[in-house]
Amino acid sequence: MAEFANLFNGFATVLAFQDVNIFGTQMYLPFNVFLMVVGIVLGVIIGVLPGLGGANGVAILLPLTFSMQPTSAVILLSCIYWGALFGGAITSILFNIPGEPWSVATTFDGYPMAQQGRAGEALTAAFTSSFIGAFFAVIMITLLAPMVAAFALRFGAAEKFAVYFLAFASFVGLSKEPPFKTLAAMVIGFALATFGTDHMTGSLRLTFGSQYLLPGFDFLIAVIGLFGIGEILLTMEEGLKFKGKDAKINLRVVLDTWKKLPAYWWTYLRSCLIGCWMGITPAGATPASFMSYGIAKRVSKNGKNFGNGEIEGVIAPETAAHAAGKSALLPMLALGVPGSPTAAVLLGGLLIWGLQPGPTLFTENSEFVWGLIASMYLGNVVGLIIVLTCVPLLAAILRVPFGIIAPIILMFCAVGAYTVRNSFFDVIMMLAFGLLGYLFKKTNYPLAPLVLAMVLGDRAEEAFRQALVGSGGSLGVFFSNGLVSTIMALGFIALFWSVISAGLSRIRGTAPATAG
Amino acid sequence: MSGDGNAADQGPAHRTIELAVAAGIGIFAILVVYGALQAGIGWGFEGPKAGFFPFIMGTILIGATAMNLWHAFQGSRTKVFADWGALKQVGAVTIPIAVYIVLIPFIGIYISSAILIAYFMQRISSYGVVRTALVSIGVPLVTFFVFERWFLVALPKGPLEAMLGY
Numbered sequence: 189m190a191e192f193a194n195l196f197n198g199f200a201t202v203l204a205f206q207d208v209n210i211f212g213t214q215m216y217l218p219f220n221v222f223l224m225v226v227g228i229v230l231g232v233i234i235g236v237l238p239g240l241g242g243a244n245g246v247a248i249l250l251p252l253t254f255s256m257q258p259t260s261a262v263i264l265l266s267c268i269y270w271g272a273l274f275g276g277a278i279t280s281i282l283f284n285i286p287g288e289p290w291s292v293a294t295t296f297d298g299y300p301m302a303q304q305g306r307a308g309e310a311l312t313a314a315f316t317s318s319f320i321g322a323f324f325a326v327i328m329i330t331l332l333a334p335m336v337a338a339f340a341l342r343f344g345a346a347e348k349f350a351v352y353f354l355a356f357a358s359f360v361g362l363s364k365e366p367p368f369k370t371l372a373a374m375v376i377g378f379a380l381a382t383f384g385t386d387h388m389t390g391s392l393r394l395t396f397g398s399q400y401l402l403p404g405f406d407f408l409i410a411v412i413g414l415f416g417i418g419e420i421l422l423t424m425e426e427g428l429k430f431k432g433k434d435a436k437i438n439l440r441v442v443l444d445t446w447k448k449l450p451a452y453w454w455t456y457l458r459s460c461l462i463g464c465w466m467g468i469t470p471a472g473a474t475p476a477s478f479m480s481y482g483i484a485k486r487v488s489k490n491g492k493n494f495g496n497g498e499i500e501g502v503i504a505p506e507t508a509a510h511a512a513g514k515s516a517l518l519p520m521l522a523l524g525v526p527g528s529p530t531a532a533v534l535l536g537g538l539l540i541w542g543l544q545p546g547p548t549l550f551t552e553n554s555e556f557v558w559g560l561i562a563s564m565y566l567g568n569v570v571g572l573i574i575v576l577t578c579v580p581l582l583a584a585i586l587r588v589p590f591g592i593i594a595p596i597i598l599m600f601c602a603v604g605a606y607t608v609r610n611s612f613f614d615v616i617m618m619l620a621f622g623l624l625g626y627l628f629k630k631t632n633y634p635l636a637p638l639v640l641a642m643v644l645g646d647r648a649e650e651a652f653r654q655a656l657v658g659s660g661g662s663l664g665v666f667f668s669n670g671l672v673s674t675i676m677a678l679g680f681i682a683l684f685w686s687v688i689s690a691g692l693s694r695i696r697g698t699a700p701a702t703a704g
Numbered sequence: 705m706s707g708d709g710n711a712a713d714q715g716p717a718h719r720t721i722e723l724a725v726a727a728g729i730g731i732f733a734i735l736v737v738y739g740a741l742q743a744g745i746g747w748g749f750e751g752p753k754a755g756f757f758p759f760i761m762g763t764i765l766i767g768a769t770a771m772n773l774w775h776a777f778q779g780s781r782t783k784v785f786a787d788w789g790a791l792k793q794v795g796a797v798t799i800p801i802a803v804y805i806v807l808i809p810f811i812g813i814y815i816s817s818a819i820l821i822a823y824f825m826q827r828i829s830s831y832g833v834v835r836t837a838l839v840s841i842g843v844p845l846v847t848f849f850v851f852e853r854w855f856l857v858a859l860p861k862g863p864l865e866a867m868l869g870y
Contacts, residue, residue, distance in 0.1 A: 252855055368771040372729055375765040379736045379758060386743070386754035393754040394739035417801070424797045425790040591829025595821040596843055598801060603813065603847070607857055615805050623798070630785065631718075631725050649757040657751035 191334055198558030201259060202566055221570075223264040224563060228571045229578075231271015236279055236582050240597055242272035243529040243639070244415040247408045248604030250537050258541040259559040265537060266517075266560060267567045269530045270322065273473070273513045274575045277314040277506060278582055282307060290473035290509040293481040297494060297501030304497050308441035311579055316449060317456070317503045319572045321510035324460040325467065326564045329518045333550070333561075336522040340547040345654035346665045350675035352648040354682065355525045356641065361682035364475065365634045373628065374637035380405045381645020388653060400613045407642040408608045411533055413618040414635050416601040418625025420594055425626075437579045452503055455484055459504045463511025467527050468519055473512040480508030514564065521549060521557060524647065529636045532643040715791060718783040722776040730769040736762035796828065812862030814844040 206219040234245035246265050253261035276291035281298035294314060301310035343351070356374055363370040383394045384404025395401040459480040466476035484504035485494040494501045516527030517534075524546035526532040538545045549557055575582075605618040628635060641648075659665035667673045736758055743755030786794075800823055807816040822840035825831045851857045852870065861870055 252857065366772075366775065368768045368775070372765060372768040372772060375761050375768060376729065376732065379732070379761045379765060382736075382740075382758040382761065389748070389750055389754050391743065391754045393743035394736065394758060396735075396739060421794050421797060424793045425786055589829055591824055591831070592821070592839055594797070594828075595817075595824040598804070598820060599813075599817040599843070599847070602805065602808070602817075603851070603859060606808075606813065606859060610858075612805075612809055612860075615808065619798075619801055619805055622801075626794070627721070627725050631722050633725070652757065653752045661747060661751075 191330060194554060194558045195330060195562060198562030201555055201559035202562045220260055220263050223260055224267045224567050224570055227264045227267025228271040228574050231268035232275040232575060232582060235272035235275020236585055237593060241415050242269050243533055244412045245272060246530055246533045247411040248600055250408060251607035258543055259556050261541060262560050263563040265534055270567050270571050273510055274318055274571050281310045281314060282583055283586060290477050293477040293505035294502055297498050300497035308437040309445045310502050311437055312442045312445040313499050313502045314506045315572055315575050317506040318510040319568055320456055321460055321463050321507035322514045322568045325464055325511045325514035328464055328515060330561055333518050333522045337547040337550040340523050345651045346672045349651035349655055350672050351523055351525060352644060354675050354679040357679040357683040359637045361685050363634055365632050369633045370637055373633045374641045377638040377641025378645045381642050387646055388650060406608050407536055409605050409614045409617050410621050410642055411639055412601050412605050413621025414625035417619060417622025418629060421626040422629055442576060452500055455500055455503050456507055459507035460511045463508035464515045467512035467515030473509040476512035477505035477509040481505040520545060522547060529639045532640050536643050715784045715787040717781060718785045719776060719779045719781055721785045722779055726769055726772045726776055733762050733765035733769055808860050812865055813860045814848050815862055815864055817844045
């Protein structure tokens with residue numbers, strides 16, 4: 189099969205030895221593997237620290253990769269993402285503080301286990317489950333992504349817009365936040381993306397005569413502000429105190445735990461499937477982990493004991509969160525529609541490195557795609573080894589008090605925001621987005637659709653306008669053939685379903701006036 | 705706006721903030737629509753004009769905001785957004801960050817960061833002078849070497865760095 193040949197070429201790309209100059213020293217080493225280890229260690233630290241998550245960790249480091257080869261750059265950044273996924277579990281289990289939103293469900297049973305002195309067991313189960321979920325998702329990406337991409341090559345402008353429409357409509361449908369707030373957050377993202385130069389006509393818009401608005405808003409600034417500064421403000425408000433449990437993790441604990449895990453094969457399979465589904469549709473890792481936990485609680489024969497330290501309550505959310513986190517890259521690679529905020533930042537990276545995300549990536553930049561997919565296999569193994577061996581070290585990082593950590597994170601946010609375009613205005617905007625992020629989080633406006641819309645805004649608009657140009661202005665183009673009609677219809681079902689279900693429970697008789 | 709005296713003692717009502725956020729979004733939406741109209745929303749030589757898409761987005765946003773305002777109006781009047789003590793903490797971080805950002809163009813990012821870290825360690829937590837000095841000078845110094853020397857990324861520098869020849 190062609191996929192396997194490509195995949196082996198990918199492994200060759202990742203493992204290849206290169207002459208590199210690191211800090212002035214000439215070295216001959218497998219540079220991409222080196223980057224993978226650096227990325228995962230950085231990622232775990234980012235995942236463990238409050239205020240630094242996968243999305244803004246990658247956003248802050250993205251400018252440093254501008255001069256790197258795209259394949260090396262994406263390996264470094266995607267490994268930070270995998271590392272952050274692993275790191276979230278550590279704080280959940282030891283400190284009862286979810287380092288990342290997708291590890292909230294892990295605290296339900298993980299922390300009780302740590303309180304009972306079973307922290308090592310809980311951590312081993314969490315890491316192993318993460319590994320299995322991720323591995324399942326990567327195999328699925330290897331098999332499905334080229335097929336989806338080949339299919340998507342036939343898409344014209346109308347179909348492309350329909351895919352965006354479906355992605356964003358299901359956001360409104362699947363989001364646990366109120367649908368009109370999701371819609372508002374998303375449209376704010378689209379609107380922010382339109383500031384500055386219109387790429388199709390070259391004319392200016394929404395600049396209001398200000399030179400600062402000429403280049404528009406960069407989504408990296410928004411990510412750093414919304415997720416970084418916003419998170420620190422929230423943490424300050426909650427007056428976070430770290431009181432952690434000690435983790436004793438050694439080979440014996442790991443092996444004993446591994447002996448227990450095969451009995452939960454059905455939980456694993458179910459959680460993998462839930463995770464992959466939620467990752468491909470842009471619901472993301474957080475709802476996937478909750479859904480998987482909820483279903484496991486309902487069907488397990490130990491369901492009543494969930495919440496008191498049941499190992500299955502750690503397995504289910506961690507497997508699903510990682511399966512979702514990784515499979516979020518499938519639509520990003522094959523269709524150019526990222527399935528999570530971090531995947532959106534990676535997509536922004538592709539554009540900066542001069543690559544076109546979407547189906548053509550598989551034909552025109554096949555070395556890049558397969559290098560990335562191969563690095564996902566290897567990064568997963570490297571990640572598991574690193575987290576299993578470094579838990580005490582990582583728990584020590586968490587004991588550094590917030591009074592020291594917070595200003596250092598703030599400094600990195602400012603440095604990251606400045607380096608995007610060497611602009612002070614961006615640093616000011618970062619703080620503005622930070623305050624916005626704090627208010628939005630407190631008032632239940634979801635941030636993920638805002639960021640995704642900001643990244644995809646230009647492309648969605650271009651597809652929309654090109655389709656209209658082709659049809660001479662008739663909206664009928666979005667229902668002109670079976671394919672596009674089907675995607676649009678699915679999108680409308682997702683959109684209206686949410687409005688109707690909200691209407692049933694809360695607002696009675698309100699017309700869905702916002703179908704756009 | 706928080707009518708309930710009890711809630712007002714603890715902090716601003718959640719409903720008030722909810723309404724303010726929705727109103728802020730509404731103003732943004734009106735700005736977008738206005739800007740889009742300026743850019744032209746009709747059909748030009750190359751198809752839809754530049755303001756076409758932002759106009760649609762602005763209109764949807766106005767609709768969604770109207771719904772959110774309506775929901776917010778019906779929300780609980782007694783639920784507290786956050787108590788004053790917690791909000792003070794948020795302010796105690798926000799103001800130093802704002803000052804930090806304003807300082808960057810004048811004295812460079814490294815010195816400003818040293819001041820920010822020292823401020824946090826002294827005011828928000830209370831550390832000894834020695835430890836504060838070590839961390840607040842050490843971290844920006846390491847950052848300086850990582851960015852300016854190894855990654856060759858130039859960050860904003862001020863008079864001190866200029867004196868040292870950077």
